[in-house]
Amino acid sequence: MATKASSSRRNLHAEAVLGPELSARLPETKVLLVGAGGIGCELLKNVVLAGFGNITLLDLDTIDLSNLNRQFLFRKKDVKQSKALVAAKTASAFNPNVRITPIHGNIKEPQFDISWFRGFDIVLNALDNLDARRHVNKMCLAANVPLVESGTAGYLGQIQPIVKDRTECFDCVPKPTTKTFPVCTIRSTPSQPIHCIVWAKSYLLPQLFGEEEDAGGELDEAEKQGENAKEIATLRKEAQAFTTVRSALRTQSKSESSNAARLAFEKVFHGDILNLLSMADMWRSRAPPTPLQFDAIRQDTFKLEKNGSLSPSTNGNSQPNSSIPNGSAIPASGSAVTEKLLNGSHHVIVSKLGLKDQRALTLQDSLELFVSSTNKLASRLQAGEDTISFDKDDDDTLDFVTAASNLRSAAYSIPGKTRWEVKEMAGNIIPAIATTNAIISGLIVLQAFHLLRKAYNSLHNVHVQFKPSMPLSSISMSPPNAQCGVCRDTYTELPCDPSRVTLGEVVSGILGENTRDVSVYEEKRVLSDPDWDDNLERTLESLNVTKGKFLSIVDDDGEYETVQVGISALPPNHPIDKPAFILPDPLPSPPKKVKPAPAAPSTPPPAPVSSKKRPAPDDEGVPSAKRLRTTATAPAPFTPSKKKRLEDDGLILLETPDEAIDDDAVIVID
Numbered sequence: 001m002a003t004k005a006s007s008s009r010r011n012l013h014a015e016a017v018l019g020p021e022l023s024a025r026l027p028e029t030k031v032l033l034v035g036a037g038g039i040g041c042e043l044l045k046n047v048v049l050a051g052f053g054n055i056t057l058l059d060l061d062t063i064d065l066s067n068l069n070r071q072f073l074f075r076k077k078d079v080k081q082s083k084a085l086v087a088a089k090t091a092s093a094f095n096p097n098v099r100i101t102p103i104h105g106n107i108k109e110p111q112f113d114i115s116w117f118r119g120f121d122i123v124l125n126a127l128d129n130l131d132a133r134r135h136v137n138k139m140c141l142a143a144n145v146p147l148v149e150s151g152t153a154g155y156l157g158q159i160q161p162i163v164k165d166r167t168e169c170f171d172c173v174p175k176p177t178t179k180t181f182p183v184c185t186i187r188s189t190p191s192q193p194i195h196c197i198v199w200a201k202s203y204l205l206p207q208l209f210g211e212e213e214d215a216g217g218e219l220d221e222a223e224k225q226g227e228n229a230k231e232i233a234t235l236r237k238e239a240q241a242f243t244t245v246r247s248a249l250r251t252q253s254k255s256e257s258s259n260a261a262r263l264a265f266e267k268v269f270h271g272d273i274l275n276l277l278s279m280a281d282m283w284r285s286r287a288p289p290t291p292l293q294f295d296a297i298r299q300d301t302f303k304l305e306k307n308g309s310l311s312p313s314t315n316g317n318s319q320p321n322s323s324i325p326n327g328s329a330i331p332a333s334g335s336a337v338t339e340k341l342l343n344g345s346h347h348v349i350v351s352k353l354g355l356k357d358q359r360a361l362t363l364q365d366s367l368e369l370f371v372s373s374t375n376k377l378a379s380r381l382q383a384g385e386d387t388i389s390f391d392k393d394d395d396d397t398l399d400f401v402t403a404a405s406n407l408r409s410a411a412y413s414i415p416g417k418t419r420w421e422v423k424e425m426a427g428n429i430i431p432a433i434a435t436t437n438a439i440i441s442g443l444i445v446l447q448a449f450h451l452l453r454k455a456y457n458s459l460h461n462v463h464v465q466f467k468p469s470m471p472l473s474s475i476s477m478s479p480p481n482a483q484c485g486v487c488r489d490t491y492t493e494l495p496c497d498p499s500r501v502t503l504g505e506v507v508s509g510i511l512g513e514n515t516r517d518v519s520v521y522e523e524k525r526v527l528s529d530p531d532w533d534d535n536l537e538r539t540l541e542s543l544n545v546t547k548g549k550f551l552s553i554v555d556d557d558g559e560y561e562t563v564q565v566g567i568s569a570l571p572p573n574h575p576i577d578k579p580a581f582i583l584p585d586p587l588p589s590p591p592k593k594v595k596p597a598p599a600a601p602s603t604p605p606p607a608p609v610s611s612k613k614r615p616a617p618d619d620e621g622v623p624s625a626k627r628l629r630t631t632a633t634a635p636a637p638f639t640p641s642k643k644k645r646l647e648d649d650g651l652i653l654l655e656t657p658d659e660a661i662d663d664d665a666v667i668v669i670d
């Protein structure tokens with residue numbers, strides 16, 4: 001047990017650096033750390049060693065073998081255990097005076113409501129996805145708790161301190177959206193390895209092993225977008241033919257193993273390609289693909305015509321119409337194998353000694369991998385798995401995507417990729433660099449100290465960049481974006497019993513004397529608007545508006561900012577004969593909206609300071625919503641309910657003539 005003397009000796013260093021006032025406060029400061037992954041493990045170690053004494057650590061995940069190289073609080077014996085629990089246990093040993101409360105859960109769960117967030121002095125994010133980051137940002141704004149946001153991507157990293165009404169919030173600057181590709185490039189005319197990988201991951205795998213679905217919608221949309229109508233008709237036929245293959249995969253017996261795989265192969269790598277070849281127009285200006293032959297590849301008699309013109313990395317040395325022997329590796333772009341091939345040498349040497357993941361695959365290898373992974377996935381379906389989707393850590397799905405994408409690449413004379421490269425590209429993986437995580441975690445704690453001291457002028461957004469001469473750059477904080485649809489809203493809390501209080505009671509209670517035309521949303525669901533009051537008599541519970549959710553009350557004339565009403569629980573001693581809700585006192589009074597700046601002149605003015613910011617790096621992107629209510633600044637041409645009804649009828653309404661139609665028509669890598 002630590003004595004008082006040893007514990008004060010332990011703190012001497014921190015006290016000298018932080019000063020007596022802050023270091024005396026740290027043992028009592030309540031910090032919430034969200035995420036116990038790459039950044040989270042480093043950060044937990046830092047906050048424990050800095051002297052924070054009351055830490056809540058939350059993570060939804062369990063430890064994976066692949067985490068161990070950088071998430072140093074975990075050991076092999078901990079694999080499959082809760083990250084939060086193991087990290088808390090390991091880090092508790094670093095300082096006997098620390099109390100770490102681990103929570104194995106999702107930060108979006110309703111029990112982590114506004115009052116729960118309000119119980120912390122500071123929140124530190126160590127997350128890996130936009131959705132959770134956005135959620136924590138909003139909860140911290142609602143609870144008025146300072147947040148330090150962070151992210152790393154390989155050698156790059158960023159931290160952003162966020163204080164309500166003083167700094168930009170996480171959503172003040174729009175985030176880049178995921179790269180998308182036109183349907184026809186993916187489905188008929190791939191020209192790069194990534195096109196084949198997206199096809200295998202987002203089209204073929206779901207078609208064979210995912211939920212049965214009508215691909216018609218996606219193609220209808222592609223047709224609307226003006227993509228080639230004849231080609232779309234061929235793709236429709238192609239999609240229908242999947243039914244036979246799907247049922248073979250779900251019923252084949254062990255003895256006919258490989259029959260279903262052969263059927264799948266023949267459909268997608270032979271039949272579908274023959275169909276496409278019949279559309280002569282398509283191949284006038286591009287090299288046609290080659291239908292693959294199952295038996296010939298197996299027997300090593302298949303000769304693949306190589307047409308150098310399709311290779312993305314052709315360097316002038318390619319040799320049109322030279323043939324790649326079946327037993328040779330499909331060249332992996334960027335690898336020594338490719339170099340040799342592109343330099344005219346056909347004596348491709350495939351090392352069988354290299355790591356399995358990093359070996360270039362021959363056409364035969366790909367075929368065998370296709371058969372074995374298809375069979376494994378089929379037996380999983382037969383053993384009761386409903387649907388199977390891609391997961392970079394699920395070997396069977398990764399093998400399938402590796403094999404299928406390489407076979408497709410071969411058919412289209414596109415360089416192949418190793419299993420390792422496919423994992424990186426299909427999983428959207430930027431290798432994590434432990435050093436970047438460590439630097440970022442140190443910076444998070446420094447900004448946390450400024451926040452706790454309320455030294456707002458010392459706050460900085462800091463970037464770790466790949467520039468040896470200047471590895472760190474920092475930018476002073478910008479004020480909130482006046483048009484931000486998240487931090488400019490007015491937040492309030494409504495303790496209530498959702499099974500007893502009606503939507504109408506809440507809306508009129510919150511508006512009070514200030515009655516005006518409003519529309520009410522929960523996320524993007526419209527619950528009522530001035531022309532549609534059907535739901536006002538219904539209880540919140542019947543509308544699925546429960547603890548932890550927000551009701552957004554939007555001024556219909558666009559004159560006032562939106563009021564966000566966070567639903568929370570009534571205190572346990574609330575008298576049963578009193579109304580089933582407690583209105584905030586005073587009632588929220590949203591400010592008038594700041595009108596957006598006039599349209600930019602034709603010559604753009606110099607970039608404002610805030611545009612120097614780099615958006616937070618993200619391992620996982622989310623496609624942009626068709627119309628995010630919160631970012632709409634101009635009054636909508638339709639009332640929300642009417643818009644919703646039209647959208648339910650399958651119509652997409654554009655806000656402005658130049659609004660792009662959303663991403664439904666394209667396949668998204670996520």
Ligand SMILES: Nc1ncnc2c1ncn2[C@@H]1O[C@H](COP(=O)(O)OP(=O)(O)OP(=O)(O)O)[C@@H](O)[C@H]1O
Nearest residue numbers: 035036037038059060061105106107126127128132
């Ligand atoms: N909604 C959420 N609630 C709680 N924890 C979350 C939530 N979303 C993500 N996380 C956690 O944030 C952490 C992010 O860490 P990191 O980026 O290192 O991810 P990882 O899953 O450990 O690594 P990798 O994705 O590279 O395999 C993960 O441990 C993840 O479980």
Ligand SMILES: [Zn+2]
Nearest residue numbers: 169172484487
């Ligand atoms: Zn904002």
